[in-house]
Amino acid sequence: MGIRTILTLPNPLLRKVSLRAELPPSQWQSIIRDLWDTLDSHTGVGLAAPQIGESIRIIVVDATRAKRPVPHHGRMTLVNPVIIAKEGRISFREGCLSVPDYVAHIERAERILVEALNEHGDPCVFETQGFEAVIIQHEIDHLDGILFIDRIRHARDLKPRPTS
Amino acid sequence: MTRRLLTFTGADRPGLIAAIARVLSDLGADIEDVSMTRLSGNFALMLLARGGDLHNADEKLHEIAAKLGLHCHIDDAVEEVAPARANLFVSVVGPNKVGIVATIAETLAKHGANIVEMATRLLEKTEVPVYLVRLEAQADCNLVALEQDLLEAARKIGVEARVEPIEAGEL
Numbered sequence: 001m002g003i004r005t006i007l008t009l010p011n012p013l014l015r016k017v018s019l020r021a022e023l024p025p026s027q028w029q030s031i032i033r034d035l036w037d038t039l040d041s042h043t044g045v046g047l048a049a050p051q052i053g054e055s056i057r058i059i060v061v062d063a064t065r066a067k068r069p070v071p072h073h074g075r076m077t078l079v080n081p082v083i084i085a086k087e088g089r090i091s092f093r094e095g096c097l098s099v100p101d102y103v104a105h106i107e108r109a110e111r112i113l114v115e116a117l118n119e120h121g122d123p124c125v126f127e128t129q130g131f132e133a134v135i136i137q138h139e140i141d142h143l144d145g146i147l148f149i150d151r152i153r154h155a156r157d158l159k160p161r162p163t164s
Numbered sequence: 165m166t167r168r169l170l171t172f173t174g175a176d177r178p179g180l181i182a183a184i185a186r187v188l189s190d191l192g193a194d195i196e197d198v199s200m201t202r203l204s205g206n207f208a209l210m211l212l213a214r215g216g217d218l219h220n221a222d223e224k225l226h227e228i229a230a231k232l233g234l235h236c237h238i239d240d241a242v243e244e245v246a247p248a249r250a251n252l253f254v255s256v257v258g259p260n261k262v263g264i265v266a267t268i269a270e271t272l273a274k275h276g277a278n279i280v281e282m283a284t285r286l287l288e289k290t291e292v293p294v295y296l297v298r299l300e301a302q303a304d305c306n307l308v309a310l311e312q313d314l315l316e317a318a319r320k321i322g323v324e325a326r327v328e329p330i331e332a333g334e335l
Contacts, residue, residue, distance in 0.1 A: 008290040010259050015324070100289035149257065150326075155283035155298040156201070 002037045004052040006097045014098055015145040018048075018055045021079045025121035028058060032077050032119050035060045044097050046135040048142030051098050057081070059139035063132040070131040081116035081140055083109070084125075092134045094148045095161055103161050104152045108137045166219035167196075169212055169241040174234035176207035184209065187228045192216025201283075207234070212241055248280040250300035251330050252307065254314060258323025260286060260293040268297060268325070271317045275310045277303035295323070300330065 007014055021028055031054050039047040045065050049058040057080045063072035088110030095103040111129040114136060118124055128136065138148060152158055172184060181200065188195055193216040200209045222238055229236030256268055265284070272279060282299035303310055311327040318325035 009287060009294045010257070011291055098290075099287060102285070102287060149296060150255070153253070153298065154281075155285045155296055158285050158296070 002034060003041045004034050004038045006038060006042070006047075006051050007053055008098050008100060009147070009149075011098075013050055013053055013055060014142070014147065016050065016055050017145050018050055018057045018143040021056050021058055021117070023121055025079075025117075025119065028056070028079060028119070031056060031058055032060070035077075036075075042097055045131075046139045047097065048139045050142050050145075057143045059136070059143065061132065061135050061139060063135060066131055071129065072132045073126060073128060077119040078114070078116040078136070078139075079119065079121070081114055081136065081143075083112045083137070083140065084115050085113040087111050088129075090130065090134065092131065094134070094138060096138070096148050098142075099147060099149055101161050102149075102158045104148060104158045106134075106138075106148050106151050108134050112136065165215045167212065167214040167241040167243070168218055169210065169239040170225065171237040171239075172207070172209040172229055172232075172234045174207055174229075174232070176202055176205055180207055180232055180234065181209065183228060183232055184211075187221075187224060188213050188216075188218075191218055191221050191224065193218040193221070248278065248302050250280045250302050252277065252301045252303045252310070253328045253330050254297070254299050254301065255326040255328075256295075256297040256318060256323050258295060258318070258321075260295040261321065263321060264295050264323060265297060267317050267321050268299075268314065271313050272301055272303070272310070275303060275305045275313065277301045277305060277310060 031049055034052055035047050035049060038052055039060055045063060046059060046061045049056045059078050059081060061076045061078065063070055064074060086109035089107055090110040091105050091107045093103050094106045110133065112133045113127050115125045149158060193213040195211055195213050197212040225238060226236050256264060269279065279299050279301050285296045287294040287296065307329060314325050314327050
């Protein structure tokens with residue numbers, strides 16, 4: 001199917017808790033391909049399956065596309081990702097392809113230890129920090145039906161996206 | 165000492181606060197509290213000022229407002245007996261429609277809860293326009309009953325609501 005429409009608010013699929021991806025990996029491949037095709041057609045740095053209407057725990061993350069270079073693990077497909085440890089606090093200005101045109105500073109863990117399967121179904125555990133850690137936390141939120149606007153306290157914390 | 169609540173509204177442009185604050189400063193008035201916001205291109209400033217020649221400054225304040233193309237409203241300010249202590253956070257998100265604020269505010273009022281802070285956003289580049297409300301209220305009532313009513317009121321108008329008690333830990 002390739003590039004899919006990215007769902008935006010108030011689509012109820014964005015509010016569902018996604019189901020775990022079950023083996024074998026062959027049944028995830030078309031979703032993973034579509035996630036990458038869709039992400040690559042936008043300026044985002046991550047995408048979660050619910051955003052293309054698939055209620056399954058798969059995310060793609062690409063911190064190589066950050067505006068300024070940041071430490072990263074390259075282009076990652078994470079299946080059933082779980083944060084098993086976290087520490088520190090960091091605040092980033094986040095936006096979301098499902099909530100176009102607005103951004104907000106969101107506080108998240110600075111360093112995280114992630115357990116997941118890769119696209120082939122092989123388990124992996126890795127540590128990451130900074131922007132890449134923020135992207136992963138934002139995308140895992142999508143798997144739980146949570147959007148970044150749920151993490152702001154004041155409506156005016158939501159700012160129009162700067163033009164630059 | 166005279167304490168006044170001043171409201172200035174009109175089209176936004178640079179320099180409005182500078183000009184108003186300069187007039188108050190020249191009057192020797194102390195700016196005690198300010199809330200300024202931009203409501204979609206509209207400048208809205210409320211401020212509490214006290215002292216100096218403020219008791220005799222209405223003409224000057226209206227003059228500067230006219231010069232800036234603003235409307236000015238001047239009231240005697242009440243003295244606060246006790247600060248409002250918000251103990252309830254309410255979030256509402258859903259497809260934009262007329263009556264969201266009225267429905268939520270009426271439900272809070274029915275329980276005697278006082279909204280102490282509220283702001284909204286209209287997101288327009290979404291699937292359909294989405295309205296977002298965040299407010300804090302002081303609710304000296306049965307919070308469980310209030311929460312149930314708010315969730316039910318939100319459900320009836322097709323929006324989602326989240327209600328959380330605001331608690332403060334001593335650290």
